[in-house]
Amino acid sequence: MKIRTLSSGAMLLLLMLGVVLAALAGGGYYVYDKHQAAAKRMEEMEPRHARLQGLQGSVDVLERAQAEAQGLVAQYVYPAETDANQVGNAAQQRVRNLFTAAGLQIVSSQVLPAKAEKNYDRIPLAVRAEGDLLALQGALVGLSGQTPVILVRGMSLQTIGSVRADTPQRLAVQFDMLVLRGRP
Secondary structure (H helix, E strand, O other), rough: OOOOOOHHHHHHHHHHHHHHHHHHHHHHHHHHHHHHHHHHHHHHHHHHHHHHHHHHHHHHHHHHHHHHHHHHHHHHEOOOOOOOHHHHHHHHHHHOOOOOHHOOEEEEEEOOOOOEEEEEEEEEEEEEEEEEHHHHHHHHHHHHOOOOOOEEEEEEEEEEEEOOOOOEEHHHHEEEEEEEEEEE
């Protein structure tokens, strides 16, 4: 039996054919790997895409809710564009007018320095007033209807003079209040 040997040209041709096949196999594997990675990425993105489509579909509802929330915030907070000193002075004047209209006499009132807290500035007010219990009740009722809200953090009461059954008791009242201003 005769063993055939390949000539060097045939060997070279087979070698080149092997290199081309290896390159094609490597390219095929690369494309397959990229396709698998892209398919996996698409699976990960599909829930996010669905959520975004849901959000886009409910833009009107979200805008109405945001406008309603901003309206509610406006009932409690002075706008950020207003200076903190102006806010404090305006709140102090509102309190003084309200207490005077209710029948309390203002002994002293002071706007304290604003304190930054998250998205708001807290502007404290200290007010001392004197009057009878009905005037105090009227002032508290009036405070509850103020917009933006004047928050009462604390209140201390003391009687003035002796207690008599035939006359209304005079009270000295110390209020610790605050108003909120949005931060720019």
